[in-house]
Amino acid sequence: MSHVTSYVERARASLREQLLDAAAGILTHSGYAGLRMADVASAVGVSRQTVYNEFGNKSALVQAVALHTFAEFTDGIRRCLDDADGVLAGVHAATRHTIEHAGRNPLVAAITGAQPAEDLLPLLTTRGQPVLGAATDLAESYLREQLPDLADPRFVAETMVRLALSHLVLPTGSATEAADRVCAVVGALIESPIKSPTKPVAEEAT
Template identity: 40%
Template structure:
């Protein structure tokens, strides 16, 4: 009985957390980071402001939770894109990078987060820079899983594979934060660089 009550409480709390994140997401997309208020999130869901603080601690932690939830959804799309190219590693990397950069510009929540960081919202900037560890780790796992599943013959040991993949992910993130060229061009450039490291035939740049 006690276990059932505990499971029920966890389910209720999980549902509440999702509702709070949904409300915060709508607020962020509508008015930007600076207009997002904990009290407004509470009012939309129908709970007290203290309930929001109890769940997330502060606005910065709420933003981090938003970024992580959207990153998880986003990376599902990256994994699907990679798996659509099981026989051509560089095509897979090109497609995944282009998907990442393009989706970041059209996904309303991702665009709101990135626009805020480019505009000087210092509370959000660490989520894609100094405190981006969880997102980087998740993205690295997605690409590393694809590489190990489809390209075990590449002559790199486990540590070398992890280093190559993490370097590619960090390079993509840098273009997310500060884009300098069209997504398709960046994707081809990163794929060309990957071909040098992975000793694969170079794609046309």
């Protein structure tokens, strides 16, 4: 019975992968407004209801595509971190890799470029919590492993990820220059830790 269950699970995982790839392709060329569940279903050869059964709604599908796309970056990021000689070297290599790889990824390049996919930009900004959270988890795990005495690794990790995303969304120089700037901030936080705020400024003032 277990082999039957395993087959069903593999088949569903394969279907989900195909649906995510199809949705990513449509989003790249048509943006959020041009994404239709029926088109995703047609591209894979299933019913529209199958897509709804798997993801629930269009918004959830797009969020799943965002996380799926981020997962494509993680192997390279981990390799950069593991191969580096020191924490800052790892942060530099991972940041540079992320920005350079983003330029080669059709969906991310479309999101950060011109129309028609610019309406997906909130996936990296105002609605970017799933991607931000996943990236921060990865960075925090690395910092905890490499710097067990670091006062607030979550704060440093989130700061690092937010800075990298800002350079990705609105670049002001090359990937190497962006990595230099991220490392300058991360290095300062490591050398002179700043405790993350736990209360709103207004509350502390009262």
